[in-house]
Amino acid sequence: MVNQNSAPIYEALKEFNSKRVVPFDVPGHKRGRGNPELTDFLGQKVMDIDVNSMKPLDNLNHPKSVIKEAEFLAAQAFRAHHAFFMVNGTTSSVQAMVFATVKRGDKIILPRNVHRSVLNALVLCGAYPIYINPEMNQRLGISLGMSLKSVKKAINENPDAKAIFVNNPTYYGICSDLKSIVSMAHEAGLFVLADEAHGTHLYFGEDLPQSAMAAGCDMSAVSMHKSGGSLTQSSILLTNERVNPDYMRQVINLTSTTSASYLLLSSLDLSRKHMVLNGKEVMKRVVDLVQYAREEVNEIGDYWALGEDLIDGDAVFDFDQTKLTINTLDIGLAGIEVYDLLRDEYDIQMELGDIANILAYVSVGDRKSDLERLVSALVDIRRRYKKDKTGMWMQEYINPELVVVPQDAFYGKKEAVDLLGSEGRVCTEFVMAYPPGIPILAPGERITMEIINYISYAKEKGCLITGTEDLEVKKLNVLKEDGEY
Structure with a gap:
């Protein structure tokens, strides 16, 4: 592991701002002078670093200096062969993985409960999906991970498939047996692509589920902005030694902006530094906070905060303890109804509300007092709004039939x-x-x-x-x- 105390992009921006450079380039606000209302809203420091690519600051599409150094540090931090900074969201990371491994007519094995970004990629590249319909937990109404039996069946029935795509962890914290999936896939000559949008923290905490790079996946998309603390829309694409990084850069540049935001790039740089230096402590605190909240919620009655008791060694191979998913059906309300009540009447914004559950995304910036407020609100909602649950839908996902590419x-x-x-x-x-x-x-x-x-x-x-x-x-x-x- 190299010295992780530096943040090359951030340091280059500080050095640049110390000089009196006259900006005859874009963006047109010229360090905020041309849009005073926006500058007043965002602050002068933000406008000062909203700059365009130039020699001292490198170029994301063809990095040679500070961005290249920052990506190298990220690769070391995530134990990957290479890391690519992405400013088009994790959607662009996911799509680049797909574009790099399959083309029109090729087969890719994937669970049907993938994020829309994966299916968007199939629309664009013309690959043919081989769906593994996920196992279901009927009480919770959510889809689980990929069972090894289903993966093996899909590989055996599709020997011409090029890749397999895995969600790990899912939005709800469900983890598949990644290491075994990788072993089966590599034996059959398939690339393994992981959507780790909700798993950045797995690389930095202790006693958490195994990360994609540790399990041997060939590529992984991590949303640094979700549990890693960077700015919204910033992401990192990780690759291992089976992937040619120069070709990968070409694929990324097919859809990447040529005007990368240095706000996003510097946030990736600093968040990587913070998580490497402080991640173990931070994630222990997050796990402890969620465990406290989980126990409190389950004491209320009628709610069910998911935990490690779901683990079955297969479709739920492991569980991400940082996820606070709460089933609401027994109070007679859909998750989305509780979600709306929390926002509209208690000023609490949850991450998700579906047919049966709500999800509180707890990460580096949360406090115990925030979780206490959530628990109190759930107690009050149960007291005020509980009703008969007869006639409520319980299933979050219905297996559809694929008819046409x-x-x-x-x-x-x-x-x-x-x-x-x-x-x-x-x-x-x-x-x-x-x-x-x-x-x-x-x-x-x-x-x-x-x-x-x-x-x-x-x-x-x-x-x-x-x-x-x-x-x-x-x-x-x-x-x-x-x-x-």
Whole structure:
């Protein structure tokens, strides 16, 4: 491990700001002078470092100096062969992994409960998804991890597949047996891609589930801004020795901005430094806070805060103890209803509310007093709003049937039909509740009455349904019935 005390991008920006450089380049606000209201809102320091690529500050698309040094330090910190700083969000990291391993007609094995960014990548590159439908926990209404039996079956039935994609951990903290999946995949010659958007902290804490790089995955997308403390939209793409870093940079540059934000880049640099130097202490504190809250919530009655008791050694190989997922069904309210109550009446903003659960994302910036306030609010909601749970939906995810390759469906001849009259048709767009951003329907999938009823129920309960051309989701785009696309 090299010296992790430095932050090359941050230090270069400080050095740059110490000079009286006259800016005849972009951005046009010229260190804030051209937009005083924005400068007053964000602060002069922010505007001073909102600069463009130049020789002293390097260039993200072709790094040679300070960005290259910062990425090297990140690779060392994450125990990876290479690290790429990403400023288009972890969506761009996920899509770069897919673009680098599969092209039109290639097969990629993946759980169906992936983030929309993965399926968007399939629409763009034309690869064919081999879905492993996830195991379900019926009481919680959530999908679990990938069972080894399902992975082995998919690999054996698709010997021509090029890659396998894994969520680890899921939004809810569920972890698969990554090491065994990697072993099976590599034996079959497949690349292993990991979506670790919710797992940055696994690299820095102790007694947490195994990280993707430690398990031998070939690539991993980590959202440094989620549990690592950097600014929103900043991410890191990690690769191991089986991936050519020069080719990977070319793939990344296909969709990467040529005007990378130094606000985001410096936040990645400083957050890496902070987590390396203080991560063990920080994550122990986070785990302790969540464990305290979990015990308090489970003492209330009717709520269920998920914990390690879910572990079964297979579909729930491990559990991320930093996740505070709370099932709300026994108080007769959908998770999204509790989510709305917490925000509107108690000024508490949760990360997620779905049909059955809420999720509090606890990380480096949280305090015990914040969790005490959440627990008190949940007690009050139970007292004021508890009702009979008869008739409530319990399932967060319905296994759809893939009929047409996502790219062919998305770009095919389509027509808009009423949601309630769309049964049996093939969807050409995404339909998802956000968060978590896992599609209820994706392009190329058959619409069933169960799915229609689920969408209607989610709308009724107040879920934000996104991805459709019709913003009110009264109509869905489907393939025309002449079968041409």
